[in-house]
Amino acid sequence: MGGNIPFCVDLYTQYAFNEMKFGEADVLARAKNTSVEKLAGRGALHAHKGVVRLLAREEIPEKTDKEIIWLLAQQLTRAMEKDGVVGAAKIAADIFTSEPEQAKDLAYRLFTIAERKGWAQEAYAYNSLVISWQDVQEKAAELQTQKRSAEQMTFLK
Numbered sequence: 761m762g763g764n765i766p767f768c769v770d771l772y773t774q775y776a777f778n779e780m781k782f783g784e785a786d787v788l789a790r791a792k793n794t795s796v797e798k799l800a801g802r803g804a805l806h807a808h809k810g811v812v813r814l815l816a817r818e819e820i821p822e823k824t825d826k827e828i829i830w831l832l833a834q835q836l837t838r839a840m841e842k843d844g845v846v847g848a849a850k851i852a853a854d855i856f857t858s859e860p861e862q863a864k865d866l867a868y869r870l871f872t873i874a875e876r877k878g879w880a881q882e883a884y885a886y887n888s889l890v891i892s893w894q895d896v897q898e899k900a901a902e903l904q905t906q907k908r909s910a911e912q913m914t915f916l917k
Contacts, residue, residue, distance in 0.1 A: 763793035777813060802831075
């Protein structure tokens with residue numbers, strides 16, 4: 761599934777969250793060693809009646825496949841827009857791997873693309889996550905510590 765980030769980034773760069781023909785998306789997906797069907801099945805794309813588009817952040821379910829860095833970057837960005845540092849930290853706190861860091865790096869890449877394209881609102885959304893990342897990490901660590909303490913208290917009862 762290694763081609764999902766390059767594929768999603770290419771779609772974003774060329775079409776943002778707008779529709780494209782299935783045939784074009786399929787050729788691009790194959791070139792990136794992934795498939796439209798897989799990514800639609802995992803919640804990154806809408807593919808219906810010959811039309812494909814990336815799902816907007818608001819359309820992505822709260823619970824999704826955290827291994828798809830594209831989805832995680834969108835979730836973190838949406839959480840930052842909606843609930844600030846605490847919202848993004850709640851998502852990051854539940855993940856004990858490098859995925860949140862990779863998602864932050866992807867958000868920076870998407871910020872750069874959006875800024876270059878003149879998509880001010882998109883650029884702002886991604887940049888808000890990137891510039892607050894240190895605070896998000898600190899809050900996530902605090903939430904993890906609180907969760908462990910609560911689990912230990914439950915265990916001791």
